[in-house]
Amino acid sequence: MAGQDWIAxxxxxxxxxIWHMSADGTVKSRHDSDKGMGTLDSDGFEPALLAALPDLPGTITVMICGMAGSRQGWCEAPYAAVPCTPPSGSDAVRVPATDTRIDARILPGIKQDSPADVMRGEETQVAGFLALNPGFDGVICLPGTHCKWVHISAGEVVSFRTFVTGELFALLSKQSVLRHSIGTEGWDDAAFSGALDQAMGRPAAFAADLFSLRAENLLHDLSPATARARLSGLLIGMELAAAKPYWLGQSVAVLGETGLAEVYAAALEKQGLPVTRADAERMTLEGLKAAYAQIKETA
Structure with missing residues (x-):
């Protein structure tokens, strides 16, 4: 495998x-497709991959992370169980592809039996962060539709918890009575900060505080942008209150895209925590590079 291009x-x-990678780890090209796992049956993955790849003069290794390894994906990659190091190239499941030009391998996710939890894809971001920060001990926060808090010690994932905060925001802002009051854009830092404190200090009042957003819009012309920031503050405040055993007194790294990651980082910094920020896409690529380097060494 030495000296060969490969695909992440x-x-x-x-x-x-998809990233077309040179042997030295340089990105030669990048390709985005809407052919996610949710749009494909098991027979659709290989054609979707081939359609996205550059011209293939010979066999090329494809290192894959994410939902392609789920039960509904291309080929199930069984979960590793915590405590464990993030799955590496030697743990990847080889896919029986029809086209001999691709040597496709899917990285496993990670599971936790109690409390029950799973992740697929985020473990590769964690691996990428640890590859760049090998001495890190603390907690990695991965904001998203389903935000994950991952406890790291001695290079292992010790435990983790998933919060469906982003999904709740989407449901409440688009499908509940609050949809009439919540804006789709705009922000109010002071409103977010106040709602964050409100939720962390009085979590039992959460359901009532939600309806106040609608009532204040009707009675006092609460702006949609302010209501949006307050809804986010209430939801993230509830999450931080529940995740406190993870972040309290810990070194925390936030891995995510710019907007949402900045909101989480600001919320944590408001609790007096120093926060390290890292780009989620770069961490994914670094994790895939580390996995490929591992199989290259053993080839």
Missing amino acids: ADWGTSHLR
Whole structure:
């Protein structure tokens, strides 16, 4: 495998992201596709991958993370159980592809039996962060539709918890009575900060505080942008209150895209925590590079 190009792929539920990599780890090209796991049956993965790849003069290794390894994906990659190091190239499941030009391998996710929890894709971001920060001990926060808090010690994932905060925001802002009051854009830092404190200090009042957003819009012309920030503050405040055993007194790294990651980082910094920020896409690619380097060494 030495000296060969290879392919890194992040295959999520709604997207496929591919990097054509040179042997030295340089990105030669990048391709995005809407052919996520949720749009394909098991027979559709190989054609979708081939359609996204550059011209293949010979066999090329494809290192894949994410939902392609789920039960509904291309080929199930069984979960590793905590405590464990993030799955590496030697743990990847080889896919029986029809086209001999591709040697496709899917990285496993991670599971936790109690409290029951799973992740697919985020473990590769964690691996990428640890590859760049090998001495890190603390907690990695991965904001998203389903935000994950991952406890790291001695290079292992010790435990983790998932919060469906982003999904709740989407449901409440688009499908509940609050949809009439919540804006789709705009922000109010002071409103977010106040709602964050409110939720962390009085979590039992959460359901009532939600309806106040609607009532204040009707009675006092609460702006949609302010209501949006307050809804986010209430939801993230509830999450931080529940995740306090993870972040309290810990070194915390936030891995995510710019907007949402900045909101989480600001919320944590408001609790007096120093926060390290890292780009989620770069961490995914670094994790895939580390996995490929491991199989290259053993080839």
